Amino acid sequence: MDIIVCIKQVPDPEGPQDCFVINPEALRVEPRGIPPVLSLFDENALEAALRIKDACRDQDVKITVVSAGKKLSNAVLQKALAVGADELVKVEDAAFESGALDSYATASILAAAIRKIGRYDLILAGRQAADWNAGQVGIGIARFLDIPAVTLVRKIEIQEGHALLERVTADGYEAVKTPLPALVVASNEVGEMRYPTMIQRREAKKKPIVAWGAADLGREGELRNKLVLKRLFPAEMRKGECMLVEGKTPAEAGRNLARRLSQDGLI
Amino acid sequence: MVSSEGSVLIVTEVDKNQEILPISLECVTAGKRLAEALGGGTVALIMGAGVGEAAKEMTHYGVDEVCLVDHPDLTAYQPELYVAAFLQVCERVNPRAILMGDTLTSIDMAPRVAFALNTGLVTDCVAVEVSDGEVSFVKPVYSSNVMAAYTFASEPYVVTLRSRAEEAAERQETADAGVTPVDVKLDAASVRTEVLQRVVEEDAGPKLTGADIIVSGGRGVGGPEGFEQLKELADLLHAAVGASRPPCDLGWAPPKSQVGQTGEKVAPSLYIAVGISGATQHIAGMQSSKKIVAINKDPKANIFKIADYGVIGRWEEVVPALREAVSEIRK
Numbered sequence: 278m279d280i281i282v283c284i285k286q287v288p289d290p291e292g293p294q295d296c297f298v299i300n301p302e303a304l305r306v307e308p309r310g311i312p313p314v315l316s317l318f319d320e321n322a323l324e325a326a327l328r329i330k331d332a333c334r335d336q337d338v339k340i341t342v343v344s345a346g347k348k349l350s351n352a353v354l355q356k357a358l359a360v361g362a363d364e365l366v367k368v369e370d371a372a373f374e375s376g377a378l379d380s381y382a383t384a385s386i387l388a389a390a391i392r393k394i395g396r397y398d399l400i401l402a403g404r405q406a407a408d409w410n411a412g413q414v415g416i417g418i419a420r421f422l423d424i425p426a427v428t429l430v431r432k433i434e435i436q437e438g439h440a441l442l443e444r445v446t447a448d449g450y451e452a453v454k455t456p457l458p459a460l461v462v463a464s465n466e467v468g469e470m471r472y473p474t475m476i477q478r479r480e481a482k483k484k485p486i487v488a489w490g491a492a493d494l495g496r497e498g499e500l501r502n503k504l505v506l507k508r509l510f511p512a513e514m515r516k517g518e519c520m521l522v523e524g525k526t527p528a529e530a531g532r533n534l535a536r537r538l539s540q541d542g543l544i
Numbered sequence: 545m546v547s548s549e550g551s552v553l554i555v556t557e558v559d560k561n562q563e564i565l566p567i568s569l570e571c572v573t574a575g576k577r578l579a580e581a582l583g584g585g586t587v588a589l590i591m592g593a594g595v596g597e598a599a600k601e602m603t604h605y606g607v608d609e610v611c612l613v614d615h616p617d618l619t620a621y622q623p624e625l626y627v628a629a630f631l632q633v634c635e636r637v638n639p640r641a642i643l644m645g646d647t648l649t650s651i652d653m654a655p656r657v658a659f660a661l662n663t664g665l666v667t668d669c670v671a672v673e674v675s676d677g678e679v680s681f682v683k684p685v686y687s688s689n690v691m692a693a694y695t696f697a698s699e700p701y702v703v704t705l706r707s708r709a710e711e712a713a714e715r716q717e718t719a720d721a722g723v724t725p726v727d728v729k730l731d732a733a734s735v736r737t738e739v740l741q742r743v744v745e746e747d748a749g750p751k752l753t754g755a756d757i758i759v760s761g762g763r764g765v766g767g768p769e770g771f772e773q774l775k776e777l778a779d780l781l782h783a784a785v786g787a788s789r790p791p792c793d794l795g796w797a798p799p800k801s802q803v804g805q806t807g808e809k810v811a812p813s814l815y816i817a818v819g820i821s822g823a824t825q826h827i828a829g830m831q832s833s834k835k836i837v838a839i840n841k842d843p844k845a846n847i848f849k850i851a852d853y854g855v856i857g858r859w860e861e862v863v864p865a866l867r868e869a870v871s872e873i874r875k
């Protein structure tokens with residue numbers, strides 16, 4: 278069983294606002310003082326893959342992580358190997374900068390890389406990348422590879438030649454059956470990715486890392502973007518005049534809060 | 545007959561009771577502005593089974609035409625059938641732009657449609673801007689810290705609109721548009737992903753959207769027991785219970801209670817945030833609330849920067865006292 282998980286490297290999305298420095302001329306966001314990390318939802322996707330591996334101990338399950346970008350850090354991506362992925366494929370090119378590629382271009386590059394890897398029963402992607410928040414690449418990959426796609430999946434069970442999935446809906450979930458190979462977009466309800474132990478971190482350094490460039494995919498000089506980024510500007514945040522409600526004890530503060538809200542006609 | 549070549553196609557969604565979703569009416573507002581800039585008309589599309597009444601209702605909102613795809617195989621959303629039907633409508637209408645609400649359905653459908661049409665897609669758009677005849681689509685990126693404006697290098701433009709980004713179109717007594725039924729050929733046997741079962745999970749209490757008061761919990765609430773306490777407070781206030789992302793991921797709160805960039809966008813009169821740090825992705829979903837209360841033990845928590853009222857303290861001590869006092873007041 279071959280599983281491929283698509284993981285993007287992004288600047289830590291939880292950094293404070295002033296870390297996301299906008300370069301309006303270059304149309305780039307230049308993160309300051311925040312480290313690159315695995316995109317949050319892609320960790321959910323990897324966790325879903327790891328659970329399949331846990332559940333299919335009697336089988337040979339291989340998890341390959343694919344990441345495309347401009348400068349990818351082994352140290353960051355090795356976290357995926359440390360938690361249990363078996364191999365890392367990095368697809369790097371100066372032109373593959375995150376902001377320079379839209380989802381259409383990214384999906385076509387990742388589909389080309391996955392084709393080159395060749396063996397896949399299941400491909401997993403995250404719900405949206407934590408930098409540009411597009412939420413499209415998974416479905417795009419499926420389209421380019423002409424395989425079925427199921428999105429917002431919180432649970433995966435592999436059976437002979439197909440998978441049973443739980444797909445989150447507005448008022449519950451759907452049980453979906455898909456033939457393999459298929460692409461699955463994991464939902465965050467999968468749950469957080471496990472932590473690697475120190476030993477796993479050390480072992481991860483011995484796991485194979487493959488590095489490909491645009492030329493290896495026959496993809497030099499053409500990006501295929503469908504969107505044109507025109508302008509970047511800071512988001513306006515709400516500013517509150519926070520009135521601190523106090524009390525001798527937190528409980529008293531709680532009671533005072535009720536009084537205050539009632540006086541102001543809010544409850 | 546559909547004649548509105550080069551128009552803006554507005555995908556209209558209905559709820560279980562065949563009521564048109566507010567977001568679809570917000571799409572009409574954006575769609576009309578977009579159509580004007582592109583020099584075409586607006587076509588609303590309703591797809592489903594037994595949605596004829598909703599289609600008729602849709603003629604009251606100022607669109608030029610309503611397309612109705614009524615087919616027994618479209619009872620519930622199934623991506624392959626819906627996309628197949630949608631692409632057939634596109635062949636007839638030949639739209640220059642396609643607008644959908646940023647709903648759970650369109651999260652799945654919009655990328656499928658865009659890739660099938662070999663075109664681009666802007667998701668979670670918060671502003672459709674027209675300047676000097678050029679239309680651009682603005683969306684939050686980088687944890688909602690940065691706004692990005694896009695144009696398209698391909699057509700049709702496909703865009704999903706965030707709820708509450710536009711005013712809903714108003715209902716008019718007269719209905720100028722006609723309903724055009726569109727026949728589609730669907731082959732249910734060709735479907736690759738089969739839905740075996742649709743499970744409705746019990747959902748007690750008021751819904752987030754439309755709630756006047758929301759009591760929302762974060763990672764600081766510590767577990768499902770904490771959420772039960774929030775529920776008690778919410779019941780007293782006739783409020784809905786919301787959550788930040790971690791409680792939903794960890795199963796302390798149902799997925800649909802998530803508020804934020806990837807959850808519901810809410811705007812109640814009162815939003816009470818308990819044990820929520822105030823990450824930009826959370827704020828993105830609740831900053832339009834009229835008043836915000838923050839209860840957090842960390843005085844430096846970001847949530848206090850956007851809150852109107854704050855209590856610094858452990859919720860375990862603050863919330864029970866708050867609940868008792870509320871129940872006194874409510875007596």
Ligand SMILES: Cc1cc2nc3c(=O)[nH]c(=O)nc-3n(C[C@H](O)[C@H](O)[C@H](O)COP(=O)(O)OP(=O)(O)OC[C@H]3O[C@@H](n4cnc5c(N)ncnc54)[C@H](O)[C@@H]3O)c2cc1C
Binds near residue numbers: 819
């Ligand atoms: C692409 C992307 C999309 C995202 N979408 C969303 C989204 O839609 N919604 C969302 O909410 N998040 C979203 N997130 C996650 C977001 O970045 C934050 O991780 C999340 O909002 C943090 O949740 P929190 O405030 O509950 O947890 P934390 O940041 O861990 O904060 C917990 C807070 O609780 C306080 N606390 C702890 N114990 C107590 C106590 N006993 N009493 C009182 N206070 C206490 C702490 O001081 C702290 O401030 C997204 C992230 C990414 C990358």
Ligand SMILES: Nc1ncnc2c1ncn2[C@@H]1O[C@H](COP(=O)(O)O)[C@@H](O)[C@H]1O
Binds near residue numbers: 412
């Ligand atoms: N450059 C990339 N490298 C690897 N995976 C990616 C990349 N970009 C997007 N993905 C995958 O596609 C998902 C959706 O991304 P997006 O459509 O860009 O929001 C992400 O959660 C990843 O799983």
